[in-house]
Amino acid sequence: MENELLISLANVCIKIHERKLANGLSGNVSIRINNEILITPSGLSLADIQPEDLVVLDIEGNYISGNNKPSSEKLMHLEIYKNRPHINCIIHTHSPAATTFAFLNKQIMPISPESAIFIPKLPIVHFEPYGSKMLAESVSYNLKDCNAVLIEKHGVVTVGSGISQAYNLLEVVEETAIMNIYMNAIKNL
Numbered sequence: 001m002e003n004e005l006l007i008s009l010a011n012v013c014i015k016i017h018e019r020k021l022a023n024g025l026s027g028n029v030s031i032r033i034n035n036e037i038l039i040t041p042s043g044l045s046l047a048d049i050q051p052e053d054l055v056v057l058d059i060e061g062n063y064i065s066g067n068n069k070p071s072s073e074k075l076m077h078l079e080i081y082k083n084r085p086h087i088n089c090i091i092h093t094h095s096p097a098a099t100t101f102a103f104l105n106k107q108i109m110p111i112s113p114e115s116a117i118f119i120p121k122l123p124i125v126h127f128e129p130y131g132s133k134m135l136a137e138s139v140s141y142n143l144k145d146c147n148a149v150l151i152e153k154h155g156v157v158t159v160g161s162g163i164s165q166a167y168n169l170l171e172v173v174e175e176t177a178i179m180n181i182y183m184n185a186i187k188n189l
């Protein structure tokens with residue numbers, strides 16, 4: 001069971017990269033199994049993640065195992081898990097369309113049926129330095145009653161009870177951001 005989850009996590013990292021939801025060395029993904037957090041390492045593209053590259057931490061962030069340095073956004077992942085006991089997967093990316101809305105602090109309107117259901121509310125978290133405790137607390141606070149947020153001038157975070165829930169939500173956020181761009185372009189024709 002645990003091995004299957006690790007393979008699923010590695011596969012979703014590759015999918016995130018293939019679908020251009022993260023590129024270069026950006027983006028990080030984690031899962032919770034029992035009381036342990038398995039998180040992608042820093043300095044490695046999501047396209048290349050193998051199960052053995054994951055870093056295992058306890059909920060306080062103490063190192064348990066793994067040969068790499070954990071993602072620089074580990075505080076954000078840990079803080080969300082502490083505050084959302086039913087969340088078992090977190091994805092953070094700089095997906096291009098949603099991140100452009102985040103950069104401009106502009107709301108993404110839920111204009112598709114999926115977005116109306118899954119992201120009726122998509123808060124924009126005020127900018128805080130990358131990897132900081134302030135960012136971790138602010139993102140976690142804004143995720144208390146929803147499963148996706150934008151971070152001003154930074155990117156997107158989605159969470160779910162499992163890997164596919166968090167991933168599917170990321171697709172909905174990015175696709176809805178693209179539709180918002182189309183809508184604004186077409187409105188002015």
Ligand SMILES: [Zn+2]
Nearest residue numbers: 092093154155
């Ligand atoms: Zn980031």
